[in-house]
Amino acid sequence: MTGEEQFLKTHFQKFYQGREIMGPPEILSREFGYGIFGRKIANRNLAFQNQKEFNLFLRNSVPFFVSYSNALYKFPARRPMEAKEFFAGDLVYEFDADDLLTDCKQVHDSWLCPKCGRKGKGRQLKCDECGSATKLEEWFCTECLGAAKSRVFALLKFLEEDFGFSEGIAINFSGRAGYHVHVRNDMVRQLSHAARIELIDYLTANGLNIFSHFQKEATFFRCQSGSSGGWPQRILGKLAKVLEEGNAEKIAVMGNTTVAMAKKLLKEKAVILNSIRERQVIPSIFGRVNSKAESKSDIFWQHFLNSIVAGISPIDRQTSVDINKIVRVPETLHGETGFVSTDLSRDSLREFNPFDDSLAFSNQGTVRVFITKAPRIYLAGESFGPFKEEEAELPLNAAIFLLGRSSAVLVDKNEA
Ligand SMILES: [Zn+2]
Ligand SMILES: [Zn+2]
Numbered sequence: 001m002t003g004e005e006q007f008l009k010t011h012f013q014k015f016y017q018g019r020e021i022m023g024p025p026e027i028l029s030r031e032f033g034y035g036i037f038g039r040k041i042a043n044r045n046l047a048f049q050n051q052k053e054f055n056l057f058l059r060n061s062v063p064f065f066v067s068y069s070n071a072l073y074k075f076p077a078r079r080p081m082e083a084k085e086f087f088a089g090d091l092v093y094e095f096d097a098d099d100l101l102t103d104c105k106q107v108h109d110s111w112l113c114p115k116c117g118r119k120g121k122g123r124q125l126k127c128d129e130c131g132s133a134t135k136l137e138e139w140f141c142t143e144c145l146g147a148a149k150s151r152v153f154a155l156l157k158f159l160e161e162d163f164g165f166s167e168g169i170a171i172n173f174s175g176r177a178g179y180h181v182h183v184r185n186d187m188v189r190q191l192s193h194a195a196r197i198e199l200i201d202y203l204t205a206n207g208l209n210i211f212s213h214f215q216k217e218a219t220f221f222r223c224q225s226g227s228s229g230g231w232p233q234r235i236l237g238k239l240a241k242v243l244e245e246g247n248a249e250k251i252a253v254m255g256n257t258t259v260a261m262a263k264k265l266l267k268e269k270a271v272i273l274n275s276i277r278e279r280q281v282i283p284s285i286f287g288r289v290n291s292k293a294e295s296k297s298d299i300f301w302q303h304f305l306n307s308i309v310a311g312i313s314p315i316d317r318q319t320s321v322d323i324n325k326i327v328r329v330p331e332t333l334h335g336e337t338g339f340v341s342t343d344l345s346r347d348s349l350r351e352f353n354p355f356d357d358s359l360a361f362s363n364q365g366t367v368r369v370f371i372t373k374a375p376r377i378y379l380a381g382e383s384f385g386p387f388k389e390e391e392a393e394l395p396l397n398a399a400i401f402l403l404g405r406s407s408a409v410l411v412d413k414n415e416a
């Protein structure tokens with residue numbers, strides 16, 4: 001064990017000794033896994049009889065990461081998977097700031113081409129010199145975590161409005177760069193694998209034929225569902241908003257047309273908005289609707305509405321429906337950051353900032369570390385860095401944040 005690892009372990013152990021972690025509901029039926037320094041899941045197929053046993057494990061073994069299954073099993077510790085006997089499963093949605101293309105990535109992320117050595121700022125997945133896959137150095141900040149948070153609120157709105165789910169929802173910070181939403185009501189717990197995929201399809205509007213909701217008539221498309229909500233109403237609402245903004249360049253991109261065409265459309269803005277709002281109707285913009293052939297207007301609206309759908313969808317298509325996956329246990333530590341994977345209510349999420357509210361250690365005393373590379377970091381009211389190949393005296397939370405991701409080493413190895 002390196003000095004850094006020992007140092008982290010000592011502090012993590014103090015953390016677990018000083019409190020009682022509640023653990024997930026129905027702890028007896030969950031499979032658990034844990035990680036070691038630098039590796040999130042090193043072992044799984046563990047089970048605990050109760051909260052007490054779970055806490056003893058945390059204090060004695062001091063894992064760097066602790067995860068549990070969304071699924072409930074009769075025999076969670078058995079192997080292989082089938083022997084566990086699945087009997088119900090929560091739905092879980094993960095929102096990761098890494099996946100969102102926010103402007104801050106240009107400031108704190110960088111890439112390196114392992115093949116030709118070219119490097120640059122931002123989240124660039126392919127080398128612009130040789131086309132090879134790059135190696136990313138990813139960080140996160142209040143801005144990208146805020147974007148992940150907005151997606152959480154968008155999902156909560158969908159779950160509530162379209163499915164009537166408002167009970168049995170739990171939210172927690174992941175401990176690093178995202179949030180997890182768990183849905184635990186009886187209705188969803190028994191869903192089959194196919195039904196879980198269908199739910200994802202609904203949320204991403206995958207396979208949604210927009211024109212099945214909008215009936216073609218002489219010179220317009222009429223919304224079939226009237227004002228009853230769901231996707232069609234959401235689409236109409238956003239459509240009105242985009243038109244209201246009146247940005248011709250944006251509309252041209254969204255509708256895959258020319259700026260001149262978009263400007264022509266915007267001249268009719270008042271009429272179009274009126275017909276959307278008053279009659280739930282999207283008018284044909286380039287002459288009459290041809291009932292047989294696909295008209296120019298059809299093609300424009302199809303592109304435009306697809307762009308709108310992509311912007312509204314709260315989750316992405318890669319969302320996992322793996323029923324056997326394990327995710328971070330709320331209120332435990334994330335070994336890469338030293339942050340607590342804080343349990344949140346919908347209200348507390350609004351104001352939550354992990355860089356202030358998920359800190360695990362006291363800020364008394366400092367630690368001297370040598371930092372390889374780090375962007376400017378905000379923690380508990382203070383900013384640090386940027387750093388490059390230099391020593392710094394940091395408060396404990398900040399030192400652990402850098403040591404956990406191996407961006408720094410201890411200067412005084414006896415510190416551990
Ligand atoms: Zn390259
Ligand atoms: Zn950021």
